[in-house]
Amino acid sequence: MRDLTENRRDTPHRKQEAQANRFAAGLLMPKPLMAASLDSLGKPAIAHVPMLASTYGVTIEAAASRYVDVTPSTCAILFIKNGLVHYARPSRSFPSMAIGRGDAAPSSVPSAKIDEPTSWLVVEARDWLVQSRDVRSPKVSMQVLAKKNGLHLVMLFINAAAERRADEEAEKYATERPSFGRGSDRR
Secondary structure, rough: OOHOOOOOOOOHHHHHHHHHHHHHHHHOOOOOHHHHHHHOOOOOOOOOOHHHHHHHHOOOHHHHHHHHEEEEEEEEEEEEOEEEEEEEEEEOHHHHHHHOOEOOOOOOOOOOOOOOOOOEEEEEEOOOEEOHHHOOOOOEEEEEOOOOEEEEEEEEEHHHHHHHHHHHHHHHHHEEEOOOOOOOOOO
16 A cells, blocks of 8 residues: 555655556546546535545545645645554645654544544644744645544645735735824925
8 A cells, every 4th residue: 555655756666656656547537537526526625535536446545646636726635544644645736744654643633423524624734834934824724534444534725815815915014114103294
């Protein structure tokens, strides 16, 4: 199973496995068909992953990997087993993650009934993302789907349009010069 989820390219074997996985995903879940499927499903939701796996006849891991490869959304899908991150797959636009394979899952991951996704929950960005002092942390939402044998699928989502608006507002506020009550005719 580890080879099926391999996306790292730091060794020749991992690079070869990642290439094979992308090739297989392209055959089994062609980008135009997957993009149309994602478009028809609407807003991102963790429940879409097992649905896509069933539709395309692939594993949940393969469907999750292709989901983040094709989606225009800013999201990441993590597989957490028995409280530890098994693997994390961010979309291209998702910020750098502070959590990876073998790390303990943040305590914000709720327990959930099997095959019943949680509602979207706002979580602390610092639990999931690399933080920078110079950059405002985005608002991160999380949805969890529990599967059998202690497996939890976690989708992290950042509303990119809302983040752009918040950044524009922050920039506008930072560039406005306060007048401190001085009249315009004073010099």
